[in-house]
Amino acid sequence: MRGEEVTLKDGRKVVIRPSRLRDAQSLLRNVNLIGREEVYILLDHVVPNLEEERRWLGTFDGVRTVLFVADADGEAIGSADCHGGTYAKTRHVGGIGIAIRDGWRGVGLGRMLMERILEWMRARGFKKAELAVFGTNGRARRLYESLGFENEGSSRRHVLLRGAYEDEIHMGLWLQD
Numbered sequence: 001m002r003g004e005e006v007t008l009k010d011g012r013k014v015v016i017r018p019s020r021l022r023d024a025q026s027l028l029r030n031v032n033l034i035g036r037e038e039v040y041i042l043l044d045h046v047v048p049n050l051e052e053e054r055r056w057l058g059t060f061d062g063v064r065t066v067l068f069v070a071d072a073d074g075e076a077i078g079s080a081d082c083h084g085g086t087y088a089k090t091r092h093v094g095g096i097g098i099a100i101r102d103g104w105r106g107v108g109l110g111r112m113l114m115e116r117i118l119e120w121m122r123a124r125g126f127k128k129a130e131l132a133v134f135g136t137n138g139r140a141r142r143l144y145e146s147l148g149f150e151n152e153g154s155s156r157r158h159v160l161l162r163g164a165y166e167d168e169i170h171m172g173l174w175l176q177d
């Protein structure tokens with residue numbers, strides 16, 4: 001799988017490429033920085049454990065699972081992953097997750113990472129992409145809608161965000177007819 005240098009709307013350049021084991025440290029940093037913001041992802045904090053993170057990175061096979069990172073001078077400042085369904089009945093579906101570090105948002109990187117993941121899913125023969133997003137996350141929802149994702153339902157008051165119960169929205173995109 002190729003690595004591709006892209007230019008963001010503010011002129012900065014990053015390389016979008018499949019993850020490597022040496023991304024473990026910066027990906028741990030990302031999850032804990034973004035988790036600390038409390039309102040975007042389920043995880044709040046993971047205890048940094050490089051061995052475990054490398055083991056997790058080693059599980060992405062590029063066939064049924066993939067993790068793309070945005071590499072800024074060797075630091076993975078954002079990532080998008082896909083996990084293919086593991087049952088025969090859901091093998092056609094892939095679940096997507098995406099997170100970009102503060103300071104790198106709003107300049108086109110999310111769209112590029114999502115397009116790269118969807119391109120990979122189409123090439124691997126997936127028929128449907130799915131994801132879940134907190135109802136309060138307007139930026140993410142606008143991005144997904146602009147890519148063609150549709151709301152498929154909500155889990156009402158499913159997450160507790162800074163003291164308020166909020167909905168989690170399930171979105172899907174049919175990839176192939």
Ligand SMILES: CC(C)(COP(=O)(O)OP(=O)(O)OC[C@H]1O[C@@H](n2cnc3c(N)ncnc32)[C@H](O)[C@@H]1OP(=O)(O)O)[C@@H](O)C(=O)NCCC(=O)NCCS
Binds near residue numbers: 109134
């Ligand atoms: C959600 C996220 C992936 C979006 O990526 P991004 O790089 O910030 O977004 P982009 O710059 O590619 O913008 C994509 C779209 O989002 C919307 N958007 C971008 N910045 C926005 C802002 N400040 N306010 C509102 N909408 C905004 C626009 O519709 C934009 O469309 P455009 O490409 O036509 O301008 C990223 O902000 C992020 O990782 N946030 C924290 C973690 C998170 O929320 N993850 C998703 C959990 S479901």
